[in-house]
Amino acid sequence: MKLRIAASVATGVVLIGLLFWPFAAPPEPFGTVSLLGGNLTAFSAPSLALLAFFTGFIAYFVSWPHGREIGILAVPAGLTIWGIRSGSMVNLIRRTAVANQSELFAALRWEPLYWLAIVAAGFAGVLLAQKIKTAPEPEKTEEKPKSRAIININEIIALVASVVIAQIFINAFAQGIRLPDGKIGSVVAQPPVEQIVYGVFISFGLVAFIAKKFLNVSYIWPTIASAFVTAFAIISYGRQDILQHLSSNWPTVFFSHSTLSILPVQMVAIGTLGSIAGYWMAIRYNYWRKHG
Numbered sequence: 001m002k003l004r005i006a007a008s009v010a011t012g013v014v015l016i017g018l019l020f021w022p023f024a025a026p027p028e029p030f031g032t033v034s035l036l037g038g039n040l041t042a043f044s045a046p047s048l049a050l051l052a053f054f055t056g057f058i059a060y061f062v063s064w065p066h067g068r069e070i071g072i073l074a075v076p077a078g079l080t081i082w083g084i085r086s087g088s089m090v091n092l093i094r095r096t097a098v099a100n101q102s103e104l105f106a107a108l109r110w111e112p113l114y115w116l117a118i119v120a121a122g123f124a125g126v127l128l129a130q131k132i133k134t135a136p137e138p139e140k141t142e143e144k145p146k147s148r149a150i151i152n153i154n155e156i157i158a159l160v161a162s163v164v165i166a167q168i169f170i171n172a173f174a175q176g177i178r179l180p181d182g183k184i185g186s187v188v189a190q191p192p193v194e195q196i197v198y199g200v201f202i203s204f205g206l207v208a209f210i211a212k213k214f215l216n217v218s219y220i221w222p223t224i225a226s227a228f229v230t231a232f233a234i235i236s237y238g239r240q241d242i243l244q245h246l247s248s249n250w251p252t253v254f255f256s257h258s259t260l261s262i263l264p265v266q267m268v269a270i271g272t273l274g275s276i277a278g279y280w281m282a283i284r285y286n287y288w289r290k291h292g
Helices: 002-019 044-062 067-085 089-094 098-108 111-132 148-173 193-215 220-237 240-249 264-291
Strands: 178-181 185-189
Touching (some): 002 067, 044 067, 067 264, 089 098, 111 220, 111 264, 148 220, 220 264
8 A cells, every 4th residue: 555655655755746846836935835926837737737637637547556546645745846946925026026925825815726737737637547447446335315405504614714723733734933923922943844744634634534533424524625725824914904913024935824835736735645644543543543
């Protein structure tokens, strides 16, 4: 199983993280991978979606017979390499005039949806491959079926709760240096990329674990939530008055909330990996509670 996971991750790292990197690499040193300040064009953006679909398709067979469960790791793994190689959010802000920072964050609210679409394209590739060659299904234990209404309610709760709870965990695990501020309580410095990878992965891992344990929902909902965490943080902590206060009293490296220091590609890619990991950890935990 570990070899299949490694093979799926390697597929995404090679095809997306390395081979497609020249099409997404920022034009200047320390530039960011972003639709606003990166090198993605009208050609490379849809090409990336096609590549993501192909990557998920290949990863399914690479990790056979567990391609449905493991192949989905490939695309977010490749995008994570981009997030690691990218410059930080501070570099993107420094390229923007102070008067235009509110417009920058307003635009960043929607960028995570693009990266979520790329991850979804990889999922679609896995599903197509599954239709071509289906793995034998394990025996299922009989469970009392839930009504569709209850399932829908649980999914909505999981989506909303994932957005809110992820904010709390990210602010705890992905923060840089925290200093007090008389107006907004405190400010946090731009964390290093290693802290971002750790914090986002652990945060969404915990969110997905909780969602599976208490609501019995898939990792899909925490994954979707990763595209809305940035928007929620910008609406809550990136208002124009707060941005004006920060620019007038603090260096550019400080933010009102840790979530604002994370690029959308980092949030969605690493958040997806963490969601999948947390979901399967919850399944293993439930199995251990019953049979351990």
